[in-house]
Amino acid sequence: MYAIETQGLSKSFKNIPAVQNLNMKVPEGSIYGFIGENGSGKSTTEKLICGLLVPSNGDIRLYGKHYTDAKIRSGMGVLIENPGCFPEATVYQNLYMQALNLDVKNPKTEVERVLGLVSMAGAAGRKFKHCSLGMKQRLGVAQSLLGRPKLMILDEPINGLDADGMRIVRETLIDLTREEGVTILISSHILGELSKIATHYGIIRRGTLIKEMKADEMSVGCRDFVFVKTGNDARALGVLAQRYKDFEQKDGGIRVYDENESSKVAGLLYSKNIDINEITFQKIGLEEYYLKLMSQKGVA
Numbered sequence: 001m002y003a004i005e006t007q008g009l010s011k012s013f014k015n016i017p018a019v020q021n022l023n024m025k026v027p028e029g030s031i032y033g034f035i036g037e038n039g040s041g042k043s044t045t046e047k048l049i050c051g052l053l054v055p056s057n058g059d060i061r062l063y064g065k066h067y068t069d070a071k072i073r074s075g076m077g078v079l080i081e082n083p084g085c086f087p088e089a090t091v092y093q094n095l096y097m098q099a100l101n102l103d104v105k106n107p108k109t110e111v112e113r114v115l116g117l118v119s120m121a122g123a124a125g126r127k128f129k130h131c132s133l134g135m136k137q138r139l140g141v142a143q144s145l146l147g148r149p150k151l152m153i154l155d156e157p158i159n160g161l162d163a164d165g166m167r168i169v170r171e172t173l174i175d176l177t178r179e180e181g182v183t184i185l186i187s188s189h190i191l192g193e194l195s196k197i198a199t200h201y202g203i204i205r206r207g208t209l210i211k212e213m214k215a216d217e218m219s220v221g222c223r224d225f226v227f228v229k230t231g232n233d234a235r236a237l238g239v240l241a242q243r244y245k246d247f248e249q250k251d252g253g254i255r256v257y258d259e260n261e262s263s264k265v266a267g268l269l270y271s272k273n274i275d276i277n278e279i280t281f282q283k284i285g286l287e288e289y290y291l292k293l294m295s296q297k298g299v300a
Helices: 042-050 091-101 107-117 133-145 163-180 215-221 233-240 262-271 286-296
Strands: 002-013 016-022 025-027 031-035 057-062 076-079 151-155 183-187 200-205 208-214 224-230 247-250 253-257 276-283
Touching: 002 042, 002 183, 016 042, 025 183, 025 200, 031 042, 031 163, 042 057, 042 151, 042 183, 076 133, 091 107, 091 133, 107 133, 133 151, 133 163, 163 183, 200 215, 200 286, 208 215, 215 286, 224 233, 224 262, 233 247, 233 253, 233 262, 262 276
Parallel strands: 016 208, 031 183, 031 200, 076 151, 151 183
Antiparallel strands: 002 016, 002 025, 002 057, 200 208, 224 253, 224 276, 247 253
16 A cells, blocks of 8 residues: 555646646655755645645545545654744743644653654753754654654755764664654655665656656666776776776776676786776765766756
8 A cells, every 4th residue: 555645746836836747656664765956846745745735736645545534644743844843942842732732642751752762852951942953853853753653754854963863863764664664755855864764766856756766776776886096097998898898987987887896897907907096896876876867867
């Protein structure tokens, strides 16, 4: 079953399309990485799914039911853009008020639980206005976790987080899907972090969903390669052509694709007396693959 399924979803503002005929399928229990540049329609799509905007056309289904179904909507956790908090209230007070608003049972226990999940128990007494951007983002994630939602919609939840904050959020989301079967739709510009958790991807450009794929399909595009810098790259290219079909000059060196043993490349070059200044085994990153895909689609 799909946790989220849209058919022909469209939204325009003053006759200017923001989302166009979008057909999205988010499998139950997945972490769906929603990718696109600023203005591509990510936030608009998420707001439509959450019911914060009304579609111009199309249909939205959550677990097979219409997205306005009260029971389904009560099982959603949402963080869109910025957490809605009272500046003068503390972290704990903001969470407690939200728990009451959601009619969460045992609100005190639930607030303590989510504070622990995002490692903010020590900041419970700090006023929201005195929190850093990273702390505010983690508080927003904590709010979305209240009531143990079945479906989470997170818009740029790791924006402003330091490396440790990213790790905390990343581990929390992975645990939620593995241990509780929570489905997570998450957008982020930090594609390197997204690649560590996403099981599925959707790529949107100018309001149109141009591709959906599983993480293993993405991995095929994010190919392995040996990166080598030599004392004579022009000559090295000729030597490599004797054994390899797919290689290119890039980033100040040579990439030899689909080779996972640096020693084989090094041995070939040394046999022809070509000096090696640097050689490493690498993998194409999600960001590079995304940019390449945009170029192939003729929309970059």
